Amino acid sequence: xxxxxxxxxxxxxxxxxxxxxxxxxxxxxxxxxxxxxxxxxxxxxxxxxxxxxxxxxxxxxxxxxxxxxxxxxxxxxxxxxxxxxxxxxxxxxxxxxxxxxxxxxxxxxxxxxxxxxxxxxxxxxxxxxxxxxxxxxxxxxxxxxxxxxxxxxxxxxxxxxxxxxxxxxxxxxxxxxxxxxxxxxxxxxxxxxxxxxxxxxxxxxxxxxxxxxxxxxxxxxxxxxxxxxxxxxxxxxxxxxxxxxxxxxxxxxxxxxxxxxxxxxxxxxxxxxxxxxxxxxxxxxxxxxxxxxxxxxxxxxxxxxxxxxxxxxxxxxxxxxxxxxxxxxxxxxxxxxxxxxxxxxxxxxxxxxxxxxxxxxxxxxxxxxxxxxxxxxxxxxxxxxxxxxxxxxxxxxxxxxxxxxxxxxxxxxxxxxxxxxxxxxxxxxxxxxxxxxxxxxxxxxxxxxxxxxxxxxxxxxxxxxxxxxxxxxxxxxxxxxxxxxxxxxxxxxxxxxxxxxxxxxxxxxxxxxxxxxxxxxxxxxxxxxxxxxxxxxxxxxxxxxxxxxxxxxxxxxxxxxxxxxxxxxxxxxxxxxxxxxxxxxxxxxxxxxxxxxxxxxxxxxxxxxxxxxxxxxxxxxxxxxxxxxxxxxxxxxxxxxxxxxxxxxxxxxxxxxxxxxxxxxxxxxxxxxx
RNA sequence: GGCAGCGUAGCUCAGUCGGUUAGAGCAGUGGAAUCAUAAUCCACGUGUCGGGGGUUCGAUUCCCUCCGCUGCUACCA
Numbered sequence: 001x002x003x004x005x006x007x008x009x010x011x012x013x014x015x016x017x018x019x020x021x022x023x024x025x026x027x028x029x030x031x032x033x034x035x036x037x038x039x040x041x042x043x044x045x046x047x048x049x050x051x052x053x054x055x056x057x058x059x060x061x062x063x064x065x066x067x068x069x070x071x072x073x074x075x076x077x078x079x080x081x082x083x084x085x086x087x088x089x090x091x092x093x094x095x096x097x098x099x100x101x102x103x104x105x106x107x108x109x110x111x112x113x114x115x116x117x118x119x120x121x122x123x124x125x126x127x128x129x130x131x132x133x134x135x136x137x138x139x140x141x142x143x144x145x146x147x148x149x150x151x152x153x154x155x156x157x158x159x160x161x162x163x164x165x166x167x168x169x170x171x172x173x174x175x176x177x178x179x180x181x182x183x184x185x186x187x188x189x190x191x192x193x194x195x196x197x198x199x200x201x202x203x204x205x206x207x208x209x210x211x212x213x214x215x216x217x218x219x220x221x222x223x224x225x226x227x228x229x230x231x232x233x234x235x236x237x238x239x240x241x242x243x244x245x246x247x248x249x250x251x252x253x254x255x256x257x258x259x260x261x262x263x264x265x266x267x268x269x270x271x272x273x274x275x276x277x278x279x280x281x282x283x284x285x286x287x288x289x290x291x292x293x294x295x296x297x298x299x300x301x302x303x304x305x306x307x308x309x310x311x312x313x314x315x316x317x318x319x320x321x322x323x324x325x326x327x328x329x330x331x332x333x334x335x336x337x338x339x340x341x342x343x344x345x346x347x348x349x350x351x352x353x354x355x356x357x358x359x360x361x362x363x364x365x366x367x368x369x370x371x372x373x374x375x376x377x378x379x380x381x382x383x384x385x386x387x388x389x390x391x392x393x394x395x396x397x398x399x400x401x402x403x404x405x406x407x408x409x410x411x412x413x414x415x416x417x418x419x420x421x422x423x424x425x426x427x428x429x430x431x432x433x434x435x436x437x438x439x440x441x442x443x444x445x446x447x448x449x450x451x452x453x454x455x456x457x458x459x460x461x462x463x464x465x466x467x468x469x470x471x472x473x474x475x476x477x478x479x480x481x482x483x484x485x486x487x488x489x490x491x492x493x494x495x496x497x498x499x500x501x502x503x504x505x506x507x508x509x510x511x512x513x514x515x516x517x518x519x520x521x522x523x524x525x526x527x528x529x530x531x532x533x534x535x536x537x538x539x540x541x542x543x544x545x546x547x548x549x550x551x552x553x554x555x556x557x558x559x560x561x562x563x564x565x566x567x568x569x570x571x572x573x574x575x576x577x578x579x580x581x582x583x584x585x586x587x588x589x590x591x592x593x594x595x596x597x598x599x600x601x602x603x604x605x606x607x608x609x610x611x612x613x614x615x616x617x618x619x620x621x622x623x624x625x626x627x628x629x630x631x632x633x634x635x636x637x638x639x640x641x642x643x644x645x646x647x648x649x650x651x652x653x654x655x656x657x658x659x660x661x662x663x664x665x666x667x668x669x670x671x672x673x674x
Numbered sequence: 675g676g677c678a679g680c681g682u683a684g685c686u687c688a689g690u691c692g693g694u695u696a697g698a699g700c701a702g703u704g705g706a707a708u709c710a711u712a713a714u715c716c717a718c719g720u721g722u723c724g725g726g727g728g729u730u731c732g733a734u735u736c737c738c739u740c741c742g743c744u745g746c747u748a749c750c751a
Contacts, residue, residue, distance in 0.1 A: 220679080223678095224678080224679095227677095227678085370699090371686080371687085373687090373688085376679095377679095377680085377687095378744090380686080382685095382686080384685095385685085385686065385700080388699095388700060388701085389686090389699080389700075391711095392699080392700070393699085395711060395713080396711075396713050396714080397713090397714090399711065399713085400710060400711055400713045400714070401710090401714090402710095403709095403710055403711060403713085404709050404710035404711090404713085404714080405709085405710085406710095407709070407710065408709050408710080411709085412709090447687080447688080448688080450699095451688085451698065451699075454698090454699070455698085458714095458715095461713095461714055461715070462714085462715065462716095464709080464710090464714080464715090465707075465709095465714055465715045465716090466715075468707080468709085469709065470707095470708075470709045470710095471709095473709090480709095536711065538711080539711080540711080590749080596749055596750090610750095611749085611750075612750080612751090613749065613750055613751070614751095615749095644750070647750060647751070648750095648751085649751085650751065
């Protein structure tokens with residue numbers, strides 16, 4: 001009893017996936033989103049609705065510039081080449097974009113300028129002066145990624161100006177030690193620069209109304225975004241100093257739009273390009289008065305841009321607002337975050353090349369769909385589950401139902417769907433299921449779609465089994481004919497329901513039935529019709545097919561499991577912790593801190609500074625001269641601007657008092673403990 | 675430490691805006707059948723819905739607290 005099926009259908013639907021950055025290859029995380037989007041789009045197409053699927057490469061910004069520099073080609077060449085690769089990778093998984101464009105286009109420049117102009121007219125842009133590193137040699141301001149230096153926290157060398165890859169600290173480039181320009185290796189100087197900011201605060205009431213007054217966002221995301229607004233909307237810097245790969249801001253000498261300004265605008269400019277190529281009008285999609293539904297699919301990492309900045313941009317430029325933003329979580333591999341170093345980073349092209357099975361892309365689509373609900377939890381891609389899920393549902397359940405039915409018709413009914421009337425009770429169940437599945441598709445509850453399809457397949461197998469047509473053939477062939485007609489029609493319905501998810505499997509059934517299926521074809525209609533050549537629609541994976549792509553991931557998992565059993569570690573594990581005896585040479589309170597003492601300790605010949613959180617329990621004079629146990633190889637940390645190069649061992653007694661560990665008899669300082 | 679989220683069968687997850695015996699798929703055990711892709715069908719689950727407390731006629735669902743995990747963050751044990 002679903003109502004969605006009859007609810008008002010918009011005249012047009014515009015659907016987008018997040019624009020992949022032109023610096024990276026497409027990986028399975030991208031595909032996780034693309035499959036979800038593509039299934040949604042194909043469902044609406046199947047229903048005969050006007051739906052356009054728009055995507056593009058996000059091409060601007062510093063990382064692109066750097067990558068091009070490294071490869072000794074121009075940024076334009078780089079993004080052009082990447083776009084081809086991206087299109088090829090998506091095509092390998094049947095992602096059916098109506099257009100896959102680029103943000104480095106004249107259309108995008110036009111809309112970026114237009115939106116900026118409107119923000120300005122609405123008095124939302126202000127200028128502020130900040131100081132930034134400037135390279136006198138290269139005559140340019142240096143963005144974060146153009147500066148390398150010492151991490152202010154852990155002192156690691158050769159870190160970028162925004163984040164330390166060694167200790168994970170984030171900071172401003174002006175905090176770094178020994179900053180160098182990445183191009184010429186000279187030291188930059190600080191220089192004043194004016195920048196443009198959007199005053200989001202002025203749009204607070206609009207944003208609150210948009211976020212809480214519509215159902216554009218899932219509930220948890222809505223709460224999340226609301227709390228950001230409650231915390232106070234900060235000004236958003238939208239300019240970067242040139243040279244910068246992007247669009248120059250009109251009316252400025254050498255300022256460019258920050259990549260995150262023009263990236264989402266790519267949704268509009270790609271639509272524009274599509275419309276020009278197909279004789280349509282972009283206003284019909286993006287005009288504020290149009291009844292087109294705009295649906296974005298994005299990951300939870302970019303909610304900030306899509307739920308705050310983007311609506312503000314659209315609203316002020318008088319464009320249509322998104323009616324739905326589906327936010328999904330991340331894709332893990334074998335329970336682990338995708339990570340290049342751990343080998344759990346699977347590229348789309350690797351999956352295509354290394355999985356030795358012609359239906360591999362379809363199976364992945366199916367597997368993804370079987371896990372997708374409109375929630376923001378992370379999903380896990382898991383080899384054994386991929387194997388069993390596709391084998392049981394697609395091969396054993398649906399594939400086998402198809403095969404046992406079609407082969408039976410071939411053998412006993414002269415390769416025809418027999419001339420008999422189907423079982424009406426089954427037809428009714430399928431029709432009801434059709435309404436239910438439609439409502440799941442509308443809500444993007446693909447997991448439920450798959451479950452329902454699976455249940456119908458089971459129903460078919462049970463019906464077949466209970467009817468036992470092989471027995472009926474001996475006594476009353478007409479009864480067997482009814483069973484066959486019923487099962488063929490059920491299989492046709494399953495093919496319809498699966499079409500958005502596994503178009504090729506459906507295509508195979510369509511060929512054998514001699515039909516192209518639309519949504520309406522899920523109702524029973526076939527009898528007394530010749531069948532094409534029977535062909536198995538699914539050949540399941542064999543485990544070896546997947547070994548290569550998952551090799552690295554499985555290995556990393558095994559290592560973890562071996563080390564993690566029952567919380568015990570082996571001796572080598574323990575040896576990674578470097579414990580040493582040290583003598584406290586000096587101690588003083590850290591200003592403005594209630595818990596911290598600044599200590600100088602002697603570790604053999606070395607002296608180190610350690611910031612210890614023991615001020616509540618030890619006075620400086622209590623511990624000077626004492627011997628303590630120190631973790632000597634702990635990653636340095638910065639507390640109150642002071643570097644801490646180790647940690648003291650202490651235990652808390654029942655009164656909550658912190659007690660330092662001392663050797664029972666004096667030992668030489670710097671001696672290893674263990 | 676703070677903020678947020680999560681914790682439901684061996685595994686992957688649904689669900690519950692308080693109310694009959696809490697569900698699905700997979701895995702497991704036993705059986706049937708042989709049209710079929712060693713596929714199918716049938717039967718089998720006393721899960722303290724993380725622990726404890728509270729509100730209520732009634733809580734897995736609401737509130738508090740504790741434990742555990744994840745993310746962000748922090749005055750680092």
